[in-house]
Amino acid sequence: SAVISQKPSRDICQRGTSLTIQCQVDSQVTMMFWYRQQPGQSLTLIATANQGSEATYESGFVIDKFPISRPNLTFSTLTVSNLSPEDSSIYLCSVVSLGADTQYFGPGTRLTVL
Amino acid sequence: LAKTTQPISMDSYEGQEVNITCSHNNIATNDYITWYQQFPSQGPRFIIQGYKTKVTNEVASLFIPADRKSSTLSLPRVSLSDTAVYYCLVGDDYGGATNKLIFGTGTLLAVQP
Secondary structure, three states: OOOEEEEOOEEEEOOOOOEEEEEEEOOOEEEEEEEEEOOOOOEEEEEEEOOOOOOEEOOOOOOOOOOEEEEEOOEEEEEEOOOOHHHOEEEEEEEEEOOOOOEEEOOOEEEEEO | OOOOEOOOEEEEEOOOOEEEEEEOOOOOOOOOEEEEEEOOOOOOEEEEEEOOEEEEOOOOEEEEOOOOOEEEEEEOOOOHHHOEEEEEEEEEEEOOEEEEEOOOOOEEEEEEO
């Protein structure tokens, strides 16, 4: 399976600021996704990161709040904008490798907003 | 999108076999069934995936009846380190492309000594 890294692993941010999370994969992948996991909850899909085009967002998530980039087949970023304490969550990227049909998840980024 | 239903929690003891059943009555023809394990503060870890009948790997077995409306994850001889949340998911197929996974509540398995 692909080796997935996320940066930062955790951060504490002030209300009103933004945080950009990076997801790097060690091999080319076909699909990349971003999830949010609020404390004590299951994972919620935010969007599909599309290479070279705008991300596809799930209901309840908008580009202005969660802008996503995917400039190539191994890298994506998720920005959480205008932070509020409700954004405190773990954010995870997941990928599907070329020729595979299984999603693998990164280690997650723990965000705390004060 | 197919919805899954699984028990919120289960208890077991070390050395026992644990079976976690998941219902997915609206599973589509092209959907696969995938199980993940998640420890606190970590990303979900892939356990097993299947389409029908039985699949076995070094970690678990997955039993899927002919109607595919449910599936059972079987963990042989659990240990304390198997205490985790287990998620059952079915994928939404996009014309043969890989699945967009929608997570349900998961099952918290607590293994006691």
